[in-house]
Each structure stands twice: as C-alpha cells, then as structure tokens.
Amino acid sequence: MMSISIGHYLVLSVILFIIGAYGVITRKNLIVILMSLELMLNAANIAFVAFSRQFGDMTGQVFMIMAITVAAAETAVGLAFVVTTYIYHGTLDIDVLKLLKG
Amino acid sequence: MESIAFYVFAALTVAGALLVVSCKNPVSSALALVLTFFSTAVLFILLLAQFIAVIQVLVYAGAIMVLFLFTVMFLNLREEALRFDARNIPIKMGILILILIVSGYFAKVGFKKAFIGAPLSHPEIFGTVQGVGEVLFRDYLLPFELTSILIVVAILGVVAIAKRRLD
Numbered sequence: 001m002m003s004i005s006i007g008h009y010l011v012l013s014v015i016l017f018i019i020g021a022y023g024v025i026t027r028k029n030l031i032v033i034l035m036s037l038e039l040m041l042n043a044a045n046i047a048f049v050a051f052s053r054q055f056g057d058m059t060g061q062v063f064m065i066m067a068i069t070v071a072a073a074e075t076a077v078g079l080a081f082v083v084t085t086y087i088y089h090g091t092l093d094i095d096v097l098k099l100l101k102g
Numbered sequence: 103m104e105s106i107a108f109y110v111f112a113a114l115t116v117a118g119a120l121l122v123v124s125c126k127n128p129v130s131s132a133l134a135l136v137l138t139f140f141s142t143a144v145l146f147i148l149l150l151a152q153f154i155a156v157i158q159v160l161v162y163a164g165a166i167m168v169l170f171l172f173t174v175m176f177l178n179l180r181e182e183a184l185r186f187d188a189r190n191i192p193i194k195m196g197i198l199i200l201i202l203i204v205s206g207y208f209a210k211v212g213f214k215k216a217f218i219g220a221p222l223s224h225p226e227i228f229g230t231v232q233g234v235g236e237v238l239f240r241d242y243l244l245p246f247e248l249t250s251i252l253i254v255v256a257i258l259g260v261v262a263i264a265k266r267r268l269d
Binding site: 004005008009012014015016017018019020021022023024025027029031032034035036038039042045046047049050052053056058059061062063064065066068069070071072073074075076077079080081082083084086091 | 104105107108112113115116119122123131132135142144146149150151153154158159160162165166169170174177180194195198199206222228229234238240242245249252253255256257258259260264265266
C-alpha cells in the first residue's frame with residue numbers, strides 16, 4: 001500500500017476546511033455556525049502538525065497550541081454572545097438577526 | 103498498518119464533519135464534532151505528536167465541547183428547519199473551492215518530492231511533553247506569555263458580556 005505523505009494530510013485538511021466553510025455559509029443556527037468555525041480551525045491545526053512532522057521541527061506543534069488557545073477564547077466569547085443574543089432576541093436564526101446588515 | 107489507520111480515521115473525521123453540517127439537531131452536531139476531534143487526535147498520534155493529541159482530547163473534546171453542549175441544552179433549542187439558499191451557495195462554494203484548488207496546486211508543486219519521513223530534529227523526544235515544552239519555553243516564551251493575556255482578556259470579555267443586565 002502506498003505510504004502516507006504530507007499531501008494526504010493536506011488534502012484531508014482542505015476537505016475539512018471546505019466542509020466547515022459550507023456549514024458557515026449554509027446553516028442558519030448561530031451555534032452550528034460556531035461549530036463549523038471550529039471545524040475550520042481544526043483543519044488548520046491538522047496542516048500545522050503535518051508540516052511539523054514533514055520538516056521534523058516542533059515549531060508547528062507549538063503554533064498548534066497557540067491556535068487551540070485562540071479557539072478556546074473564541075468559543076467562550078462566541079457562546080457568551082450566543083446566550084446574550086438568545087435572551088435578548090429569543091432566537092438564534094441568523095435570518096432574524098440582521099441588525100448589522102447594511 | 104499506518105496507512106490503514108490513516109484512511110480509517112481520516113474517513114471518520116470527514117464523516118463527523120459532514121454530520122456536523124448536516125444534522126438538524128444542534129446536539130447531534132455537537133456529538134458529531136466530538137467524533138471529529140477524537141479522530142483528529144488519532145491522526146496527531148500518527149504524526150508523532152502525542153502531546154498535541156492529548157491536548158486535543160482535553161481541550162477540544164473536553165472543555166470546548168462541554169461548553170457547546172451546555173449552551174445548546176441551556177437554551178433548549180428547537181430543531182431548525184434546514185433551509186438552503188440554493189442560488190448563492192454554488193457560486194460561493196465554487197469560488198472557495200477554486201481558491202483552495204489553486205493553493206493546493208502550489209502546495210503540491212512545492213512539496214512534490216517531500217514525503218513524511220524527513221529527519222527529525224530530536225528523534226527521541228519529538229512530540230513528547232519534553233520536546234514541545236523545550237521549544238515552547240525556550241524559543242517561544244514571549245508568545246506563550248502573550249496567550250495568557252489573550253485568555254485574561256477573553257475571560258474579562260465573557261464576564262462583561264454575561265453580567266450585563268438587559269433591560
């Protein structure tokens with residue numbers, strides 16, 4: 001069987017990123033949109049760690065730790081906004097929440 | 103053996119991601135996201151990143167998913183109707199996929215001869231807590247400390263948002 005190269009991991013990363021972007025574009029629920037954002041961040045993390053293995057350098061893994069920190073902070077703030085929005089508007093449908101739409 | 107594991111867990115990762123964006127119920131989406139994160143952790147182990155895999159399970163599949171599930175159940179959401187904006191999605195996704203294919207082509211050109219199996223900088227500690235910790239605290243100490251500022255700001259922001267009385 002063919003051995004696994006970095007290309008396999010990058011293709012997987014691209015597929016995950018596209019699926020996440022598809023979720024962000026199509027879904028109407030704010031929480032599911034946040035989950036799709038996590039998918040996209042996860043795709044970036046896979047690329048980081050694959051390149052780290054490729055070059056035999058642990059810097060990519062260190063950056064992945066930073067990315068996880070950012071993802072955790074983003075999720076916490078995002079979910080706080082979600083809860084506040086739900087209490088204020090009574091819905092999480094982004095077709096209803098168009099206050100910032102020009 | 104390694105390639106079989108890669109294909110199995112890559113397929114699980116993609117299947118979980120597809121479930122996330124296609125499930126009507128947000129709780130199902132959250133549980134599918136857990137599947138994706140666990141499969142990704144296994145892929146990290148295949149990439150010789152044991153510490154990162156543990157972090158992935160602890161932070162993503164543990165903390166972040168608990169936060170998601172708690173919020174979903176706290177808000178008691180109804181199942182949303184899956185509506186699709188059929189006109190715009192093919193255009194948007196087409197542009198996105200085009201960009202990614204072009205960038206993927208350049209990545210393929212750049213890494214044509216490079217295969218995983220390059221010599222490791224420190225083979226015996228690669229990806230372990232010791233190895234990652236040495237890089238993190240020797241070369242990237244300032245960025246590491248700055249992330250703590252980011253977390254403090256995030257905590258303050260969340261408290262400020264959540265404490266605000268809506269009247």
